[in-house]
Amino acid sequence: MTETNQAIQLNQVNYSITGELILKNITHSFPTGKITTLVGPSGAGKTTLFRLCNGLISRDSGEIFINGKSIDDYDPLVLRQTVGIALQSATMISGSIFDNLALPLTLKGEQLSEEDANKLLELVGLEKSLLYRNSKDLSGGQLQKVSIARTLVNEPSILLLDEITSSLDRVSQQDIEKLIKRINENYGTTIIWITHNLKQAYTIGDYTVVMMDGEVIESGPSDLLHNPKTNRTKKFVRGEIE
Template sequence: MADVLTLHQISLTIRGKTLLKDINLSIPKGSFITLAGPSGAGKSTILKICARLLTPSSGKLLYNERDAFLIPPQDYRRHVSYCFQQPVLFGETVADNLNFPFQIRNQVPDQERQHALLDQVNLPADYLSKNIASLSGGEKQRIALIRNLMFEPDVLLLDEVTTGLDAENKQIVHRLIDNYRQKGTILAITHDQEELAQAEKIVTIKGGQIHE
């Protein structure tokens, strides 16, 4: 199966400190790869390079065998979507967030699609008018995730998205991710023992390197 993302000899040094060293990682289309390892090992740094939020000091990131850093950022991020550990919402309402993926594509927001995704995460359609300041942490995470999935990306990068969620919210997020994984590719970070036990493939990162 063809690789959708390939990290080739990726290293990153910032202010004299080596954060990653010679990372080689192939992410086949349709795979679900989980990065594990201690805090500070470099897992989030790898995800941020894959999302093009950081630029490596050396090495290459390939997207479908093309140099990812030669693709216009807005185009790239439509295909490779990054979900933060702490959900980042903007504007005033849920609609402000769920309209955004349509606005950047110069399209009219599809309320039917918005309602369908809200329903997938157990939220009613009238949440579109809800003020984001009134949302719980779990609701914010669900809104952030379905914003990323309004137009399904080729690759979903998940940075500990279930951290701090209660069992019910965790189950809802797992169901949403399971629905997506039938069609897309996932690179995820987790410390959750239950998620690690169910992982399809685990890559362990220690001290900025892949630990076999």
């Protein structure tokens, strides 16, 4: 066990694919109950970090602690329910919105009531009339909201969001930003949010972590993006590294 005021603690974590090091000796902590934004150019290893924390892949070396408990001590299924993940692709199973919202419970052999499904839609700001609509008929913004609601069914204490607003219009982006703030405030859920939108990272995040080439370059309160200390972060903020 380790410090429990840290939702996720990474200690000298390395991960490679076919010999290429994707994450290099990452040591970092994500505080419990806060919103941390994760920024960095494409190929920095941000999504890989999320996949490690959700247990979809395993590290080569180092230690990962989730809510103070080693990731190796978790049953993989319990870990994935504790650390929820929502991706930019907002993948849906074929069927209705209800089928998708019910999925986490269906997997546990339980059922989602229509009342609870409607509450979820309300929580993410979607019309109840969408409940039995086919998922193929929804817009990108609506799908993203369904994806977040579906992840929340497991009541994760940590929510990982991977570029969930990058393909959305301004209004949908703002809707989702408000939704995430609300989830964080109402449920105390730890949020870690990968975004390419630096303004969003600054406004929504309590903390920001900058990653490049598989390393954490800089981290601290979100205003670090206004006053970066390292040259690489300065270049990234100026848009010279993409």
